[in-house]
Amino acid sequence: MLISEFFIMVNQPTLLSSQLFYENRVVEVTLNRVMLGLWKEIETRRKRSASFNCISKDADHHFLLVSEIVGARETEEEDQTNKDGGRKHNVLLYPYAFTVSYTERTKHHCWRCKDIIFHCLDKAQRQQWVQTINNQLSLLSIRPKRLLVYINPYSGKQRGKWIYEQRVAPLFSRASISTDVIVTESANHARDHLKTEVDLKQCDGVVCVGGDGMFSEVVHGLVSRTQSDSRVDQNQPNQDLVPCALRIGIIPAGSTDCICYSTTGTNDPVTSALHIIMGDSQPMDVCSVHHNNTFLRYSVSLLGYGFYGDVLTDSERKRWMGPSRYDFSGLKTFLTHQYYEGTVAFLPAKDNLGNPRDKIKCRTRCHICEQGANNGQLLSGDHVYKMAEENSDEETSGDGVWRVIRGKFLAINAACMSCACPRSPRGLSPYAHLADGTTDLILVRKASRLDFLRHLIRHTNKDDQFDMSFVEVHRVRRFRFAPKHSNVISEVDLSETSGKKICNQVCTAHPNNDTGHSNWNCDGEILPHADIQVSVHCQLIRLFARGVERGTTFDTYTWSVIEGSNLSWQA
Numbered sequence: 176m177l178i179s180e181f182f183i184m185v186n187q188p189t190l191l192s193s194q195l196f197y198e199n200r201v202v203e204v205t206l207n208r209v210m211l212g213l214w215k216e217i218e219t220r221r222k223r224s225a226s227f228n229c230i231s232k233d234a235d236h237h238f239l240l241v242s243e244i245v246g247a248r249e250t251e252e253e254d255q256t257n258k259d260g261g262r263k264h265n266v267l268l269y270p271y272a273f274t275v276s277y278t279e280r281t282k283h284h285c286w287r288c289k290d291i292i293f294h295c296l297d298k299a300q301r302q303q304w305v306q307t308i309n310n311q312l313s314l315l316s317i318r319p320k321r322l323l324v325y326i327n328p329y330s331g332k333q334r335g336k337w338i339y340e341q342r343v344a345p346l347f348s349r350a351s352i353s354t355d356v357i358v359t360e361s362a363n364h365a366r367d368h369l370k371t372e373v374d375l376k377q378c379d380g381v382v383c384v385g386g387d388g389m390f391s392e393v394v395h396g397l398v399s400r401t402q403s404d405s406r407v408d409q410n411q412p413n414q415d416l417v418p419c420a421l422r423i424g425i426i427p428a429g430s431t432d433c434i435c436y437s438t439t440g441t442n443d444p445v446t447s448a449l450h451i452i453m454g455d456s457q458p459m460d461v462c463s464v465h466h467n468n469t470f471l472r473y474s475v476s477l478l479g480y481g482f483y484g485d486v487l488t489d490s491e492r493k494r495w496m497g498p499s500r501y502d503f504s505g506l507k508t509f510l511t512h513q514y515y516e517g518t519v520a521f522l523p524a525k526d527n528l529g530n531p532r533d534k535i536k537c538r539t540r541c542h543i544c545e546q547g548a549n550n551g552q553l554l555s556g557d558h559v560y561k562m563a564e565e566n567s568d569e570e571t572s573g574d575g576v577w578r579v580i581r582g583k584f585l586a587i588n589a590a591c592m593s594c595a596c597p598r599s600p601r602g603l604s605p606y607a608h609l610a611d612g613t614t615d616l617i618l619v620r621k622a623s624r625l626d627f628l629r630h631l632i633r634h635t636n637k638d639d640q641f642d643m644s645f646v647e648v649h650r651v652r653r654f655r656f657a658p659k660h661s662n663v664i665s666e667v668d669l670s671e672t673s674g675k676k677i678c679n680q681v682c683t684a685h686p687n688n689d690t691g692h693s694n695w696n697c698d699g700e701i702l703p704h705a706d707i708q709v710s711v712h713c714q715l716i717r718l719f720a721r722g723v724e725r726g727t728t729f730d731t732y733t734w735s736v737i738e739g740s741n742l743s744w745q746a
């Protein structure tokens with residue numbers, strides 16, 4: 176289809192149309208509610224190919240979606256000569272230039288902010304264009320206008336402040352976003368500020384600059400604040416929590432950056448800034464972690480006992496090494512080859528949410544996540560839980576019935592999302608979903624060092640890390656763990672599939688007796704207890720992201736933007 180046909184079909188009223196000078200030619204530029212462009216060459220000095228988003232290679236027509244424009248501004252003279260290739264004749268013929276900044280997709284899910292410069296004959300025309308474009312952008316209600324930004328100056332390689340000031344703040348200012356910036360002075364500064372001090376009505380979103388730990392602080396601050404404002408008791412493991420109204424943006428500057436990587440497909444600060452500016456929204460599950468009916472923490476990425484718990488415990492003493500502390504401690508922990516005995520009880524997810532080995536990746540507008548949200552509406556977490564207890568005679572291990580597994584484990588990991596990161600681009604559980612209300616529970620039983628190494632290496636390549644006799648993986652809504660010696664699950668429970676006994680027993684777990692226990696790694700923080708109860712809260716928070724895109728430049732997301740603008744589209 177030609178782009179001209181496309182425009183006839185979308186047929187939007189024109190807001191502004193002028194003949195402007197662009198590069199070395201005069202073009203007809205049109206703005207409607209959805210697009211800037213459809214410019215037809217009027218006079219060509221030299222043919223050039225389009226350098227920005229377009230559907231068709233039709234040389235006469237190009238366009239930008241308004242939803243992908245960052246902002247318009249009067250062009251500074253310096254920019255005009257630099258970015259316009261020094262074409263001085265433009266300045267003489269059309270002296271009044273304006274710049275439109277827009278997002279362009281590049282390789283590996285990275286986005287860049289590009290500029291196009293148009294030249295006008297007079298000042299009034301330039302002002303009209305800049306104003307009309309920016310007015311249209313301000314009508315996009317999904318875009319944030321005021322943001323609260325927390326920077327951890329010590330994250331990763333301690334470049335958070337530089338990354339924000341040099342790479343992100345200029346983009347926010349192009350998009351006319353106003354910011355309140357707080358550089359944190361200690362751990363939990365951001366969390367406590369959000370919990371108690373901030374007037375949340377004064378901003379449209381919260382941005383954290385740092386790693387997964389910094390994101391976790393913001394999540395704790397926002398989720399706890401939302402619950403206390405709604406008088407919800409976080410200490411009840413079965414409690415339905417109230418979703419947070421504000422979206423969270425992550426500017427990656429940390430050591431692992433797995434949450435950013437798993438929700439945008441990359442750990443690039445400019446890409447994240449552009450997702451924030453566009454006002455993207457990605458719902459995300461949050462796990463609550465309790466010990467003996469007392470709330471401990473929330474987790475959004477990895478809950479890991481055994482290997483990842485030990486890596487974290489060791490690496491905390493080596494913070495001075497920066498991100499490579501994880502590799503050093505990883506090698507050390509691998510060589511130690513410690514296994515731990517304990518019992519895991521879990522409530523499997525409904526079958527319509529797939530399974531961790533079904534090869535269905537979570538992508539932008541994921542159907543499994545939609546299904547998960549629907550399941551949540553049909554059966555709240557509490558309902559499923561009670562059903563499991565009431566039907567405790569059921570023999571099946573389907574939804575609603577707890578299963579129990581006891582053994583010796585090198586690692587017990589729960590991945591609420593893929594946990595993809597630069598170290599492991601497919602992640603701990605490549606087919607886990609961001610917002611389906613489940614977590615993938617990975618049990619790595621005692622195995623030889625060589626087998627465990629083969630399992631670890633498979634996280635870095637395309638091989639299936641679950642296709643090994645000592646590894647099993649389950650998609651679950653809840654789980655509990657009790658280490659050996661906590662006397663919470665007896666031998667007789669090994670053959671049980673009934674939930675009631677197990678749940679009650681694990682609930683009354685005795686505290687750690689400090690022998691043969693590992694620690695839980697909860698998104699990079701060490702938990703103080705080994706006996707834990709975990710529940711997934713479907714879509715409790717939203718990020719300024721859209722999940723990992725499928726890969727085309729003009730994909731279903733773009734169509735939905737157009738469709739969302741009530742355009743008549745005939746295939």
Ligand SMILES: CCCCCCCCCCCCC/C=C/[C@@H](O)[C@H](COP(=O)(O)O)NC(=O)CCCCCCCCCCCCCCC
Nearest residue numbers: 386387388429430431432433477501505509599631698699
């Ligand atoms: C042989 C190579 C094996 C590579 C195995 C890589 C598996 C990587 C899985 C990564 C999961 C990441 C989950 C994310 C957790 C983060 O929330 C959390 C906090 O992040 P923050 O510091 O940015 O705040 N990060 C972490 O807990 C760090 C986990 C990192 C684990 C790295 C493990 C490296 C293992 C190296 C083993 C080497 C064995 C070599 C034998 C010859």
Ligand SMILES: Nc1ncnc2c1ncn2[C@@H]1O[C@H](COP(=O)(O)OP(=O)(O)O)[C@@H](O)[C@H]1O
Nearest residue numbers: 330331359360361362385386387388389429430
């Ligand atoms: N100003 C600060 N001083 C010390 N620690 C901080 C500060 N701000 C945040 N933190 C804490 O630093 C820890 C690590 O932060 P994070 O951003 O995840 O970096 P990294 O990815 O390098 O681990 C988090 O637990 C967070 O609570």
Ligand SMILES: [Ca+2]
Nearest residue numbers: 591608609613
């Ligand atoms: Ca999930």
